[in-house]
Every structure is written in structure tokens, then in C-alpha cells.
Amino acid sequence: MCPPGPRGLTGPAGPAGATGPQGTAGPTGATGPTGATGPQGAAGPAGATGPQGPAGPAGGVLAFADFYALMPDDNAATVAPGTDVDFPQDGPTSATDITRTGPDTFNLSEIGTYQVLFQVSVDEAGQLILTLDGADLAYTVVGRATGTSQIVGMALVTTTSMDSILTVRNPAGNATALTITPLAGGTRPVSAHLVITRLQ
Secondary structure: OOOOOOOOOOOOOOOOOOOOOOOOOOOOOOOOOOOOOOOOOOOOOOOOOOOOOOOOOOOOOOEEEEEEEEEOOOOOOOEOOOOEOOOOEEEEEOOOOEEEOOOOOEEEOOOOEEEEEEEEOEOOOEEEEEEEOOEEOHHHOEEEOOOOOOEEEEEEEEOOOOOEEEEEEOOOOOOOOEOEOOOOOOOOOEEEEEEEEEOO
């Protein structure tokens, strides 16, 4: 057998073949560092005005009423212990929150806090107290021992139920019936007042 002859020269490269199909994507590389913050853009146009919100709670006086008596015609009889002073006439009022249910009983229709002022001229030494739904409000007692001054009271009263009934009373247990002074100090009928103001 004869040995192989020497290798011949490499021929020239042939033309490039067609591109083969794309291979599958490799795995995602690691996230690069965050770039620097870009400059702030220009402000956009103002948006439309939103709707108006609901009104907040009213402040100050919410309601008021004045009830009064003129003596000698009103409170012609003495006010016995455990009974109430009459304020049978209506003065200025703002609404229907504070109304009378009788000559000596007054309805506080809304739950809230009320400022109550009263003044009554009496002949005797004595006391007056506010009651709420028939119960004495012990912190409202006012009185006088001697002299000829009026009995004047002022207090804040907070109700816990609607349609509470307020009165001005000669406290039960006192010994003296009170004479509501007629024509005190002159010839004109003298007034007694009960002023109720709802604050809250």
C-alpha cells in the first residue's frame, strides 16, 4: 500500500450561508445602579376647584327665649315649698327649641347645654332652685337671708334627653311660702324673668 501524498492547499472561503434562527434569551442580568435624579419638570396647570364641604356646627347662641311675669296680676298666690314660680308671659324668642308647656314649665327640646338666668322679687327670706324633669339641680340654689333684694340665679344646665322640662322652684323642705312682690318700689307692675339660652 502506498503512503498518502502531501495535503493540498486550502481553497478559498465559500459565500456566507443564511442567518440561522434566533436562540433563546439568556437569563436577566443583575440590576445596575440607580441613575442620578433628573431635573424637576415644570409645574402642571392648576386643577379645578373641588366642591364645597358641608357646613360646620354653628357657634355662639343656638336659640334663646325670654319668659316673664308681671305682678300683682301674675303669681297672685304665694309660691309654696315644692311648687314653681309662674312666668306666664312670652318675651322675645328665636325658635321653637325652647317653649313653654304651662305657666311654670318650660320645654328644652334639644339635647345640649343651656344658660339659664332668672330674677324674682320676693317679700320673705327664701330660696329658689332650678329643676330638670322634676329633679332638683342642687348646684343652682340661690337665696337671701334678709333684706329686700331680688333672688337672682344663673347656671348652665346640660340635658341628656330630648324634651326636658325646666322649672324655677321654691325648694321642698323650706318652711316659707314666697310672696312674689307686687309693685315693688313704686307704682308699676314688677317683672320676674326667666331667660334661657341654648349654647351647645
